[in-house]
Amino acid sequence: MLRTILKSPAPVRCIQSSLYRGAVFRPAAMRAFSASAIASHGHIHKPKPGEELHITFITKDGEQIKVEAAQGDNLMDIAQAHGLDVEGACGGSCACSTCHMIIDPEYYDEMEEPSDDENDMLDLAFGLTETSRLGCQVKMTPELDGVRVALPAMTRNLQAKDFNR
Amino acid sequence: MNRVAVVGSGPAGFYTILRILKKRAVHVDLFEALPVPYGLTRFGVAPDHPEVRNCQERFAEVAGSPHFRFYGNTTVGKDVSVSQLLQNYHAVVFAYGAETSRGLNVPGSQLPGVISARDFVGWYNGEPAKQGLKFTLDRTEDVSIVGNGNVALDVARVLLRQPDDLRSTDMPEHAIAALTKSTVKKVHIVGRRGPVQSAFTTKELRELLVEPQVQLDPIVNLTEYIELAKPLGRAEKRKMELLLKGSTSPSAQRTWSLDFMQSPSEFKGEGDLLQSIEWTINTFAPGSKSDVVPTEKSVTTPTDLAVLSIGYKSVELPGMKEAGMTFIKDKGILENHRGHVTGVPGAFAAGWLKTGPTGVIASTMMDAFSVGDEVVSYLESVANTKLPGADDLDLPYAVSWNDWLEIDRQEIDRGKSYGKPREKFVSVPDMLNAL
Numbered sequence: 001m002l003r004t005i006l007k008s009p010a011p012v013r014c015i016q017s018s019l020y021r022g023a024v025f026r027p028a029a030m031r032a033f034s035a036s037a038i039a040s041h042g043h044i045h046k047p048k049p050g051e052e053l054h055i056t057f058i059t060k061d062g063e064q065i066k067v068e069a070a071q072g073d074n075l076m077d078i079a080q081a082h083g084l085d086v087e088g089a090c091g092g093s094c095a096c097s098t099c100h101m102i103i104d105p106e107y108y109d110e111m112e113e114p115s116d117d118e119n120d121m122l123d124l125a126f127g128l129t130e131t132s133r134l135g136c137q138v139k140m141t142p143e144l145d146g147v148r149v150a151l152p153a154m155t156r157n158l159q160a161k162d163f164n165r
Numbered sequence: 166m167n168r169v170a171v172v173g174s175g176p177a178g179f180y181t182i183l184r185i186l187k188k189r190a191v192h193v194d195l196f197e198a199l200p201v202p203y204g205l206t207r208f209g210v211a212p213d214h215p216e217v218r219n220c221q222e223r224f225a226e227v228a229g230s231p232h233f234r235f236y237g238n239t240t241v242g243k244d245v246s247v248s249q250l251l252q253n254y255h256a257v258v259f260a261y262g263a264e265t266s267r268g269l270n271v272p273g274s275q276l277p278g279v280i281s282a283r284d285f286v287g288w289y290n291g292e293p294a295k296q297g298l299k300f301t302l303d304r305t306e307d308v309s310i311v312g313n314g315n316v317a318l319d320v321a322r323v324l325l326r327q328p329d330d331l332r333s334t335d336m337p338e339h340a341i342a343a344l345t346k347s348t349v350k351k352v353h354i355v356g357r358r359g360p361v362q363s364a365f366t367t368k369e370l371r372e373l374l375v376e377p378q379v380q381l382d383p384i385v386n387l388t389e390y391i392e393l394a395k396p397l398g399r400a401e402k403r404k405m406e407l408l409l410k411g412s413t414s415p416s417a418q419r420t421w422s423l424d425f426m427q428s429p430s431e432f433k434g435e436g437d438l439l440q441s442i443e444w445t446i447n448t449f450a451p452g453s454k455s456d457v458v459p460t461e462k463s464v465t466t467p468t469d470l471a472v473l474s475i476g477y478k479s480v481e482l483p484g485m486k487e488a489g490m491t492f493i494k495d496k497g498i499l500e501n502h503r504g505h506v507t508g509v510p511g512a513f514a515a516g517w518l519k520t521g522p523t524g525v526i527a528s529t530m531m532d533a534f535s536v537g538d539e540v541v542s543y544l545e546s547v548a549n550t551k552l553p554g555a556d557d558l559d560l561p562y563a564v565s566w567n568d569w570l571e572i573d574r575q576e577i578d579r580g581k582s583y584g585k586p587r588e589k590f591v592s593v594p595d596m597l598n599a600l
């Protein structure tokens with residue numbers, strides 16, 4: 001499934017590096033209601049000139065969004081800082097799985113294996129794939145320059161294990 | 166601007182509001198029965214899982230929106246009626262969770278030695294309604310927990326951990342004191358079905374397995390159960406691997422067991438302590454790898470205290486029926502289609518009231534987002550008539566968001582002298598007196 005998402009010929013929107021200036025960025029779609037809009041989280045560093053790492057996020061609508069990121073920042077913070085719809089309910093503590101992302105298989109192998117704790121949370125993620133990761137646990141490294149990352153569609157019929165039976 | 170009322174300030178309420186405000190400028194009034202917000206993330210989630218509560222920071226951001234108002238200490242169905250909300254708002258989202266616990270109807274289940282996990286959890290988390298409860302921890306050695314979801318494991322962990330390890334959490338002092346006097350030595354967690362069908366998650370299991378000074382008894386016939394259930398999914402496989410490894414704390418002072426294929430058939434006891442539980446032994450239904458049926462066989466185990474952890478249940482609010490809503494009693498949910506309450510345009514259900522009391526915050530969140538989307542598209546279709554919202558409601562005792570921030574500040578302050586993140590106010594009068 002991932003390959004089809006990654007290949008979708010959706011328009012490419014480039015986000016200017018001026019975004020890094022404000023601590024919190026409000027994407028265009030939200031600016032219309034800026035009086036009541038709630039900004040996304042995401043605190044990231046400005047990459048040093050010449051050391052920008054490139055990521056293409058593929059939204060659940062198939063839109064491709066190219067961003068530049070600094071080494072060491074994690075995929076969830078980066079996505080949020082660019083106004084992408086990633087909630088991150090536990091604030092990046094590896095305790096919720098709401099930052100689930102699907103990694104381009106070519107890059108997945110370049111990453112360190114997920115920890116037991118991350119795998120425990122991935123078990124609960126909806127629509128898990130072979131190359132699923134928790135965005136908050138993946139830090140950008142030079143090896144990941146150019147990675148493509150799909151944000152899975154939110155789905156109503158969740159499979160998350162019953163909390164209470 | 167449209168006006169939206171939300172009933173209940175747990176994850177369902179807040180995530181629905183977050184979604185609506187992201188997509189549409191509306192006025193939101195949030196009604197909460199208690200003076201303090203956040204629902205089960207304050208009164209359910211275990212004190213030693215502070216990271217799970219991080220979602221509260223996000224909820225506080227939502228509350229910071231200029232078009233948001235909080236009416237704490239305001240019970241819908243009592244302080245304000247359902248019909249009043251429906252009149253005063255363009256849309257009303259019911260997200261008041263699952264108040265009560267499912268019971269068991271077997272002989273002896275009403276004995277004082279049989280308690281509900283909901284009561285115990287509420288007690289150790291400082292939920293006002295549960296503060297009068299007394300448990301026999303200082304005279305109890307053997308506890309049996311009926312049900313094996315994550316709540317059962319939370320309860321087991323709180324009973325098994327060294328109380329000193331809980332001192333740095335926000336567990337209220339009275340609960341820490343009672344747990345310090347606890348004489349509990351053994352906790353059995355008993356499930357109706359087999360290990361592969363157990364409801365707890367790998368994360369919670371791992372946590373108990375690595376807990377020092379706590380030892381899990383080896384599970385009887387585990388490999389046979391696994392063979393029978395094959396092929397296993399990824400999560401099941403990882404959980405079973407962990408169970409096969411078990412735990413190694415030879416010097417353990419406290420032990421626990423996971424028992425399977427048993428349902429309680431009778432509780433026996435005297436005074437406030439139990440003596441024993443009789444269990445019916447279950448077997449897999451013919452042709453099924455996961456469903457069970459009772460057999461004629463039974464077993465009796467000695468125990469001092471039973472904790473029922475077999476699920477929560479929502480209750481109907483007064484005035485719902487009159488407003489044309491249908492509450493489905495056996496499921497404990499408000500009848501709805503994709504969140505639209507059946508028969509009442511503009512009324513919505515979200516969270517455990519909509520889905521039934523299952524799932525984690527992540528699943529509640531995704532569901533709340535889908536309800537938020539439904540509310541937004543509904544609002545696009547209604548006339549933007551001028552409605553009063555809470556302005557013409559008579560709510561002299563309501564607690565505002567700034568009031569809550571003051572309670573919050575004082576709780577954090579009280580915590581400092583104990584070296585913990587906060588010392589909660591555990592009664593409604595204490596919360597209100599802080600203001």
Ligand SMILES: Cc1cc2nc3c(=O)[nH]c(=O)nc-3n(C[C@H](O)[C@H](O)[C@H](O)COP(=O)(O)OP(=O)(O)OC[C@H]3O[C@@H](n4cnc5c(N)ncnc54)[C@H](O)[C@@H]3O)c2cc1C
Binds near residue numbers: 172211214518529
């Ligand atoms: C013991 C326990 C531990 C849990 N631990 C975890 C965990 O570690 N991780 C995780 O992801 N999930 C956990 N969960 C699940 C999580 O708590 C739920 O998914 C989530 O809280 C459900 O949200 P809700 O908003 O539907 O209900 P609730 O959180 O229950 O919120 C409902 C709110 O409505 C209010 N209310 C009730 N009646 C009225 C009324 N008449 N008028 C106004 N307000 C009213 C209540 O006071 C409450 O604040 C746990 C659940 C339990 C029971």
Ligand code: FES
Binds near residue numbers: 091121134
């Ligand atoms: S934000 Fe919760 S697991 Fe990543």
